[in-house]
Amino acid sequence: MPTKHIDDATAAQLDDLYVRCVTLTQQPVKEVEVLRLAIQTGIGNISDNDILASMAVKATVWERLAGDVWTEVTKEWPAAGIHSKNFNEMAERHSPLWKTFTSNVCRDAIRSVLKRDLENNLLNDLFGWSEAFTEEEKEREEKERNQKDKEYRKSLHFLDGRLYSSLSEQEQNIAVYYSEHGSFVSFTPDGKDDFQVQVQLREDGQ
Incomplete structure (x- = not known):
């Protein structure tokens, strides 16, 4: 030049x-x-x-970088437990590559590529979509939700010590959901592209 x-x-x-x-x-x-x-x-x-x-960046560059970040994060935490609300925190914790991108321009570009991966319907998968319009219907849904919550919490101890891949889809959803809601569940990489599920509950099971 x-x-x-x-x-x-x-x-x-x-x-x-x-x-x-x-x-x-x-x-x-x-x-x-x-x-x-x-x-x-x-x-x-x-x-x-x-x-x-x-500078202007070719789309395939962002796709490659996003893929590398996603790989780093999902080596440390199940993909089902990573979504739009917690992605930045998870990436900051588990992706050395993500931490090199301090600009919002770069981070937003990576998130845009991962948009589909970060969609999360876990709450609806476990508790169902809300169809309530009246106060009575809302109250009934709340009771049903609370009952399901109790049942799911009681089932958590059956997951303790198991490999994530050995769980049914429903069990995986429960484990991921309660890793965020109550922090009862954590995942430890086993070094073989899987995770050991660890559950900590109070003596009363709550």
Whole structure:
């Protein structure tokens, strides 16, 4: 790239940065964009986050990065327990790659790719969709929900010590739900792409 009035060392750094930007974004990059980034950030302090947040990025780049983040997170926690409300917290806790992206531009792009994976109907799967309109119907649904909640909590001790993959779909849903609601359940990676379910209840089973 043109480097008139720039010393040889800086010119070489700018050339390297230009190649790096093209490689990272997988898109054509304007020389002025590289110069602006170097001036604003400092040519020796530019991270991948800085480049991806300030330039046009090919969709497949975000898809690859989102896939890598998702893989890191789901190695530490069941995918069914990761959704739009807790994803940032889970990614911050379990994904070294996610933590390198401090810009909302990068994080929002990754979340956008994972939108489908982050959909969560767990509450409705366990307790059913609400169809109540009147106060009487709402009261009846609340009683039914409370009864199911008691039954699910009583069943938790049967899950303790088992592998997540050995649980039925219903049991998996229960385990994931109560890992958030009451923090009764936790998951420990077994090193073989599975998780050991751990349940801690009070003596009264609640």
